[in-house]
Amino acid sequence: MTRKIEAVARAAVHPETEIIATSSKDGPPSIQGFLDVSTCVPGLLAEVARHPDVDAIVVACFDDTGVDAVRCLTTAPVIGVGEAAYHAAAMISPKFSVITTMSRSLPGLEANLMRYGLDRRCVRVRATDVPVLKLEEMDPGTLDKIRAEVKCAIEQDRAEAIVLGCAGMSDLMTQLSREFGVPVVDGVACAVTFAEALVKANLSTSKSCSYA
Amino acid sequence: MTRKIEAVARAAVHPETEIIATSSKDGPPSIQGFLDVSTCVPGLLAEVARHPDVDAIVVACFDDTGVDAVRCLTTAPVIGVGEAAYHAAAMISPKFSVITTMSRSLPGLEANLMRYGLDRRCVRVRATDVPVLKLEEMDPGTLDKIRAEVKCAIEQDRAEAIVLGCAGMSDLMTQLSREFGVPVVDGVACAVTFAEALVKANLSTSKSCSYA
Amino acid sequence: MTRKIEAVARAAVHPETEIIATSSKDGPPSIQGFLDVSTCVPGLLAEVARHPDVDAIVVACFDDTGVDAVRCLTTAPVIGVGEAAYHAAAMISPKFSVITTMSRSLPGLEANLMRYGLDRRCVRVRATDVPVLKLEEMDPGTLDKIRAEVKCAIEQDRAEAIVLGCAGMSDLMTQLSREFGVPVVDGVACAVTFAEALVKANLSTSKSCSYA
Amino acid sequence: MTRKIEAVARAAVHPETEIIATSSKDGPPSIQGFLDVSTCVPGLLAEVARHPDVDAIVVACFDDTGVDAVRCLTTAPVIGVGEAAYHAAAMISPKFSVITTMSRSLPGLEANLMRYGLDRRCVRVRATDVPVLKLEEMDPGTLDKIRAEVKCAIEQDRAEAIVLGCAGMSDLMTQLSREFGVPVVDGVACAVTFAEALVKANLSTSKSCSYA
Amino acid sequence: MTRKIEAVARAAVHPETEIIATSSKDGPPSIQGFLDVSTCVPGLLAEVARHPDVDAIVVACFDDTGVDAVRCLTTAPVIGVGEAAYHAAAMISPKFSVITTMSRSLPGLEANLMRYGLDRRCVRVRATDVPVLKLEEMDPGTLDKIRAEVKCAIEQDRAEAIVLGCAGMSDLMTQLSREFGVPVVDGVACAVTFAEALVKANLSTSKSCSYA
Amino acid sequence: MTRKIEAVARAAVHPETEIIATSSKDGPPSIQGFLDVSTCVPGLLAEVARHPDVDAIVVACFDDTGVDAVRCLTTAPVIGVGEAAYHAAAMISPKFSVITTMSRSLPGLEANLMRYGLDRRCVRVRATDVPVLKLEEMDPGTLDKIRAEVKCAIEQDRAEAIVLGCAGMSDLMTQLSREFGVPVVDGVACAVTFAEALVKANLSTSKSCSYA
Known part of the structure; x- marks a missing residue:
């Protein structure tokens, strides 16, 4: 998944x-x-400390885990991929919905x-109940579950943009956007x-x- | 003022x-x-129509006047400088305050x-009651009024970043940021x-x- | 439509x-x-300027377009028909829904x-996707679409009053109120x-x- | 006080x-x-029952005590003077403050x-700590306390209209409005x-x- | 019903x-x-006055009727069963729904x-439209209506706990909790x-x- | 500090x-x-795992750090001391303020x-900028800073109860409550x-x- 995220990131930057x-x-x-969410932060902070000279830090977890803690370690801008996706969606649509993996992530995202x-711009956070690691294989059943939620978001939530709520869904962005005729926002690129x-x-x- | 904004913009982009x-x-x-706010939009839309091939449009008025209307004319991203400044401030600080020109602009900005x-991240919108066009001369009295409000924002509002709420204040950003030790956000660059x-x-x- | 609005207004006042x-x-x-919404305001302001001696001004557009700008031109009270309908509905019911014309008007009304x-009192704004000008003919299909949304508002939203979100629907008020047993609020009369x-x-x- | 309220009401209606x-x-x-607030409602309901043929009912207590209960007894419109004042203030100003009598009334009004x-339009509810019945005599000290709060509301709250939060203050409306240059709203007239x-x-x- | 409530209370305390x-x-x-709600308060206050030496007072009406008024009569803690249930549900689940009796109680509970x-933690208040006094007999049809709403709360609202919104439902708590696999909260015990x-x-x- | 908290806890329970x-x-x-906040959670979870048979868990950190994570490890009720204090304050007062240690904790508490x-019931979170560990010595200067903030909370915020926002302040509760005439709430006891x-x-x- 780190390699997939890296590829998306490289394709987006100057x-x-x-x-x-x-x-x-x-x-x-x-x-x-x-x-x-709670147990991954010490490892994240250690990794950040290993790269003191970067100009900016992106935390590529859609839960924006540890973003505030990382901000205490650096003066460089620090951005979570969830946060970035929500801000971007708010600039291109009046209302968006989020499609994420497991139901148990919903309260944290909300x-x-x-x-x-940005809850004022987000109509609903929807779960596919496809585990993150299952996304890597992306069999047809998985894709169908994601597409079903996108459809509901557009028809029932009246969402005018879709945020893909998992870094592992980044490569679906173009395909879904074309199929459904709404912008599909991937947090990594944003x-x-x-x-x-x-x-x-x-x-x-x-x-x-x-953040002092 | 258009030239001043252009210079700030050019300095910020790739x-x-x-x-x-x-x-x-x-x-x-x-x-x-x-x-x-109400009377400037037809002129803005006409100007937008004169440049159909741009990749993105920035509306350089801190009231974000006409931004939604411009979005109806194009598929290119359209961003207001007020909106941009608020989103940026929210990514680098937990709470910010806005310093703008006239009191009569406050209800619109709020x-x-x-x-x-983003009212949930903005503690307060403050007015200096310095008219926009007066900013061009930027005499010492004007600067003092702005600095007094920045001080109040930090001490009373506990703001951890300041948004300069007028495109004409762009060139003060570095100076004020250094003086007060908090990020000062200019909407044009953002x-x-x-x-x-x-x-x-x-x-x-x-x-x-x-926006169809 | 101006004549229809005039008749409703005349019937309501002393x-x-x-x-x-x-x-x-x-x-x-x-x-x-x-x-x-953005392009009609200069014409509205010009029309207001032609009638300097009126005691009060009603802006008969359900989007309340230009109401704040008109308030800058006069000391007379200025009321939008949308605003009036929401305030009235809030005085006669705990919760109301709004039925309007096109989906693309929803973000502005919200x-x-x-x-x-008054979003705290409004359960939902619903669109029939009947264009405003189509309302003038009011064929049976149009009426059916409006009635279907009223039904949903009562059953799904638990709305206890209905606001008709278009000045062109004014004459339906009595008929729908009788049929559905809830107050139906027309902004023009209010x-x-x-x-x-x-x-x-x-x-x-x-x-x-x-508004100075 | 009932006679004072009656006089204000008569002066306002057609x-x-x-x-x-x-x-x-x-x-x-x-x-x-x-x-x-809790003990006066049965007496209020009994009084309402004694006048079954009225076209509308005004509950002339600024706490809007029992308004919802009265609505269960009648199909006629029922309006509280607090509610009316807030709705009116919202139609003539972007933000208002309320000046009432005792501090212990604040949580109920809020x-x-x-x-x-309408808390979104009301900046602050202020108490003078002048008891309601003391208002009847209206000695200079009482008036000074009210004027001091109006001044704070304008300068500190940036209120652009003042709601007088007690039916017993109705006769001050014109005087205060002239003195402070902002609309002063009396709930009884509204x-x-x-x-x-x-x-x-x-x-x-x-x-x-x-209200069935 | 008083006896039923007493039994539940006794079973819960030390x-x-x-x-x-x-x-x-x-x-x-x-x-x-x-x-x-409005007419029961004087009787409640009289009853409270008859027991001046208690250490705490529970108002066993799910509408929390008169709780604030009772607080004005005593320094002892005063708790409504509605309030207690909501606070408890918020400590054991991220989101809960409430199931109550009649639809006409909904605006008061909301x-x-x-x-x-705690509306921020409550997804929805649902009515079964079973009258309170009907609960005493608890025939199978009544139970089915309650179970149907519990099911909707879990599946549609994504509620992770259920608050039973009527003191008369207290004895259903264990049964429903086991059947549906979520905590079912009874206000009396809380x-x-x-x-x-x-x-x-x-x-x-x-x-x-x-409360002075 | 653990011993101090233990003593307060023991004194409060049955x-x-x-x-x-x-x-x-x-x-x-x-x-x-x-x-x-971010780095203490793994240690907390390890400690929780060492005591699998407890009936309930209290996380005695006013930031409620890791409370949601602990809830994933157990079916026993889990309560944070911050959360408990806010719920208690809301049951005995209409509005409360919180007094905590360092300013940098404010965004997390808010x-x-x-x-x-419960932000709807909390007027303001105030910092004394006394470090937690300094509280242990509790010299007169420290106490004065706390008392100054309590005074502001009552006079400026109109708070009717005070929440002491640090487990290390528990022993001040009785003294401050008597001195200022308002309930002072300590999270550990609650x-x-x-x-x-x-x-x-x-x-x-x-x-x-x-929490599955």
Whole structure:
């Protein structure tokens, strides 16, 4: 999955931007629900500490796990892929829905959206109940479940954009967007390009209090 | 002011990005309050129609006037400088305050923040009651008024970033940021770099319903 | 449509109240979505300027287009028909739903409700996808679509009053109210009687800041 | 106080509208805080039952005590003076503050505003801590306390209209409005003219569920 | 019903806690909707006054009728069974739904939830339209209606706990919890054990202002 | 600090309740801000796993760090001391303020309050900027800072109860409550008595989805 994410990131950034794709040395194999979210952060922080000279950091977990903690370690901009996807969706549509993997991730994602304020733009977070690691094989049944939720999001939620709520779904973006006629937003591409944007706009993480 | 905005934009984007800075042929000289907001849109739409081949459009008015209407004219991403500044501030600080020009602009800006959901991250919108056009001369009294509000935002609002709520304040960003030790966000730089980001991430304005 | 609105208004006010029904000399033939909303305001403001001596102004567009801008031109009370309908519905029912014409109007209406605070009383805004101008003919198919949405609003939304979200639906009010056993609120009647009420209560538009 | 309220009401309505001003036979002498609010309702309902043929009912207590219960007894429109004042203030200003009597009434008023949705338009509810019955004498000290709160509301809350949060303050409206240059809203005048408006607009209390 | 409530309360408290179960001498036979809510309070307050020496008071009506008024009469903690159930559900699940009796009670319960802030944790309040007094007989049809709503709450609302919104449903708790595999919360048990908790934690009702 | 917390807990529970006070074997010495919050959870989970047979778990960190993760490990009720204090304060006062240690903890606490819904009852979270470990010595200067914030909370925020936002402040509760005449709420006492309450009310953590 790290390689898949790296490829998506490289394809999105400007040629002069170097991508270092790395993953935590320990921690759970995937992050789904409160338990995984809580236990992966120390490994994430250690990995961040190993790369002190980067210009920006993207946390490529859709739960935006540890993003606030990473911000305490650096002045570089730090962006979660969930956060990036929501901000991007809000700039291209009045209302969006999110399609993620497991139902047990929903309360965490909904809490994030509320904290960001973007629950006001997100109609609903939907789960396919396809486990993250199952996404790697992407058999036809998996794809059908995702497509069924996209359909519901458009027809029932009146969503005008879809956020794919798992870094492992990145490669579906173009296909689903063409099929359903709405923008399909992948957090990895948004996060790396927003990271470039913040760097070019000369913005760094605030160190005046909470992230000091 | 168009030239000032153009310079800020050019300084922020990647070298391969071309900036076309243009302003409406008619409309009010500055946009402050409900009346200006309402009357400038036809001129804005005409100007947009004159440039059909651009990859993205930035509306460089902090009230984000006409942004939704422009989205109905194009599939290219369309970003307002107010909106861009709020999204950026939310990615680098837990809470921000906005410093704008006239008090009569406050209800419009607050309504925008509520619509975007980002009122949950913005502690307060503050007015200096310096008219937009007065900003061009930037005499010491004007600067002092702005600095006084930045101080209040940090001490009273506990803001950890400041959004400069007028395109005409762009050049103060570095100076104020250094003086007060918090990120100072200028919407023009954010909007052009976010526009680049959305283009690189292959995202376009949703045409499925509201912006069709 | 101006004549239809005029008749509804005249039927609702006290005999001593004179109604001047007029429509903008230019502007789009109907107002549906962000683009129409933005381009009709200059014509509206010009029309308002032609009648400087009125005691109150009703903007008879359900999107409440330009209401805040008109308030900047006068001390007389200014009321939009959308706004009036929502306030009235909130006084006679705990929860209401809105039935309007095109889906592309929904985000604008929802933003208005949120700005007024009355989204807390409105369960849902529903679209029939009957174009405004089609309402003038009111063939049986059109009426059926409206009745289907009223039924859903009562059964699914548990709405206890219905707001008809288009000035062109005014004449359906009595018929639908009788058929469904809930109050059906027409904004035109509410707006003209509320305008009378504000005048009798000696209230004028605040000129202390935003509408100065 | 009933006579004072009656005079304000009569001055506001159209000549053909008859006002019946009456007060509960038992119940507390004034209504301030949760205890008074709870004990006055049976007397209010009995009084309402004594006048079955009225076209509309105004509950002239700023806490809107018993308004929902009265709605269960009649199809006529029922309006509380608090509710009426908030709706009126929202139609003539972007933001208002409320000035009421005792601090112990604040949580009740704030809960009402939240239920109506109009907390989004009300910056703050302020108490003078002048007891309701003291208002009848209106000595200079009392007036000074009210004026001090109006001043704070304008300067600190940036309120653009003031709601006088007690039926006993009705006669101050014109004087304060002239002195401070903002509309000052009295609930009694608003409630009776809104009652006339709802009757003329052919609207009655919904009997489909909650008020059945 | 008082005896049923007493039995549930006694079963939940510590052995050294004495339960005095009493009901108002007058007032409506059951409390459903705004009218019952308003008329039962004087009888409730009289009953409270008859027991001045209790350590805590539980108001065993799911509408939390008169709870704030009772707080004005005593320094002892006062807890409504609705309130208690919502707080408990929020401590054992991320999201809950409420199942109550009549539809006409819904607006009152929703207003309570909003005032408590716990509407953010409650997905939906559902009515079975089984009258309170019908619950006493609990025939199979009644039980089926309740079970149908529990099922919808779990499947459609994604509720992870169920609050039984009527004191008369207390004895169903264990049965439904086992059948559906989610915690089923009864307000009576929660309110008496929370009352014990507040007493042991040395907390009393604040008398500094609103409840003075 | 663990001993201090243990003493407070023991004093609050019923005699038959056994308290096991333990602290994480590793992790930061105190928890203040995002970084500490993120790194202490694995140690907390390990400690929880060492005590599989407890009837309920209290997480005695005012940030409620890891509470949701612990809920995934057990069916026993799990309560954070922050959460417990907010729920208790909401049952004895209409509005409360929180006094905590460091400013950098504020965004985390505010996010918790919003997630619980209880931000609607909390006027403000205030920091004394006394470090947690400094509380242990509790010199006069420290106490004065806490008292100054309590005074502001009562006078400026109109708070009718105070929540002490740090487990290390528990022993100040009685003293401050007497001095200021408002209830002062300590989370440790509330959490252990609420844990007893949930156990007696037969409630366990929902395992149907998020905490499965």
